[in-house]
Amino acid sequence: MILARAVQATRRYGDVTALDRVDLELPAGELVGLLGPNGAGKSTLLSLLVGLRRVSSGRVELFGGDPRDPAYRRQIGMTPQETGLPPTLRVGEVVDFVSAHYADPVPRTELLGRFGIDDLTRRQTGGLSGGQKRRLAVALAFVGRPRLVFLDEPTTGLDVTARRELWDGIRQFHADGGTVLLSSHYLEEIEALAHRVVVLGQGRVLADDTVNAIRDLVGVRRVSLVAPELPALPGVRAVERTEGVTHLLTTDADQLVRELVGSGVPFSGLEIRPSSLEDAFLAITEARPAIPAQPQDTATSAQPQDTASAQPAAARSEPVPAQPADV
């Protein structure tokens, strides 16, 4: 059963085409990662699917109906990229306030316990740390026992422990049969949580497959070495330099190493590793014309995008439940 669907969904803001004929199906029980660089259209797609914005053309469906119909929206939970919590209310009061919109809400202590913040019940939200606020905002998406949850970069600003606690909460919901669409810049997050990944770039779906399939599709290898200077090498998709180590991304590591040795340049510490999802993502979004593997062209020194440190876009909406607020 398909819980949410986009069919040739296009959304324009004036001259900007934020989403360009996007097709997406979200079957019941799946946990899907939505991956893409800044401005790829992730938040826009989520906002269409939850009925906060209207398509310019094409259509979106939620439970087979119009996402702008409150009857359908009541069955979803959402955490937008940024949320505004009333600063003088206590955490427990905020949960009670949101719970009051639902017939059978998750009890307060159970909900906060799932996300590791049950000790904060009596704290005013204005005094919470950024990470504590973020966990509360995500917890609120689950209060109404939704069938489907949309999370827009849920772990932005969280430390490692908080992130893992939040992942556990999301995993538990999914293990209980829940469906999730989650956007993230954190590639490790998609790898850790999602079974399927949809890669968006410039408003288009670049890939929609399992994490493993996407790795296979691009077949990128990371060749790392220490060398004072490197000549232009064929087949290099991108170059990164960190702490004296040069990392070359390539789809043909064997050929690259042959070229490297043949060039006579001194090097040490050679390592070849399979691609992480980050490498795959980089290859899809930055070097798309060359995928799948095609004749190698000359070396590039394109700097990869640092997706993990990307800044979130401006706040656009409030926590659930919200009335359609189209612009």
Ligand SMILES: Nc1ncnc2c1ncn2[C@@H]1O[C@H](COP(=O)(O)OP(=O)(O)OP(=O)(O)O)[C@@H](O)[C@H]1O
């Ligand atoms: N309200 C708006 N008015 C005008 N342009 C907008 C608006 N919202 C988004 N855009 C533009 O639409 C494009 C897609 O933005 P969107 O926020 O959906 O991307 P994103 O993938 O969520 O990015 P990020 O990872 O930075 O949050 C961008 O070019 C953005 O500037």
